[in-house]
Each structure stands twice: as structure tokens, then as C-alpha cells.
Amino acid sequence: MRNASFDNSERYLELGYAIAYYRKRKGLTQEQLADRIGISRQHMAGIEAPNMLRPTSLEVIFNISTVLGIEPYMLLKFNPEKS
Numbered sequence: 001m002r003n004a005s006f007d008n009s010e011r012y013l014e015l016g017y018a019i020a021y022y023r024k025r026k027g028l029t030q031e032q033l034a035d036r037i038g039i040s041r042q043h044m045a046g047i048e049a050p051n052m053l054r055p056t057s058l059e060v061i062f063n064i065s066t067v068l069g070i071e072p073y074m075l076l077k078f079n080p081e082k083s
């Protein structure tokens with residue numbers, strides 16, 4: 001089996017944008033969202049920061065989507081024009 005190399009940086013960038021977008025629509029700060037899902041504000045900032053590209057778990061994505069009141073796919077298939 002061949003070992004493929006994947007570059008998901010654009011996906012992590014879009015995920016961070018989506019989280020920030022829906023978080024702001026909900027009127028939450030990074031600190032409030034982080035507190036509600038049980039991570040540090042620094043971790044939350046790293047997920048949203050376009051210059052960090054921090055991979056995150058499905059658990060965190062599911063928790064974020066629950067707090068934001070959206071389906072997880074909306075974070076993964078972000079399109080603010082249709083939100």
C-alpha cells in the first residue's frame with residue numbers, strides 16, 4: 001500500500017473561519033465558547049487562527065456545533081452566503 005501525503009491546511013483554515021463566523025453570530029467570545037466545550041481559550045484561538053492551522057478532533061467539532069446550535073457539517077462545508 002502506498003503512503004499518500006495529504007495537505008489539509010485549506011480545510012483547517014476554512015474550519016476556523018466557519019467556527020469564528022457561527023460563534024460571532026451566536027454572540028459568543030472565544031473564551032465563552034471554549035469554556036462551554038471544556039477547552040482553553042488559547043486552544044480555541046488556535047483552532048480559529050488562520051496562521052496556526054491547528055488540527056482538531058471530531059469530538060471538539062461535535063461539541064462546538066452543539067453549543068452553536070448547528071449541524072457539524074455546517075462547519076465542514078462552510079459557505080457564509082447560504083447561512
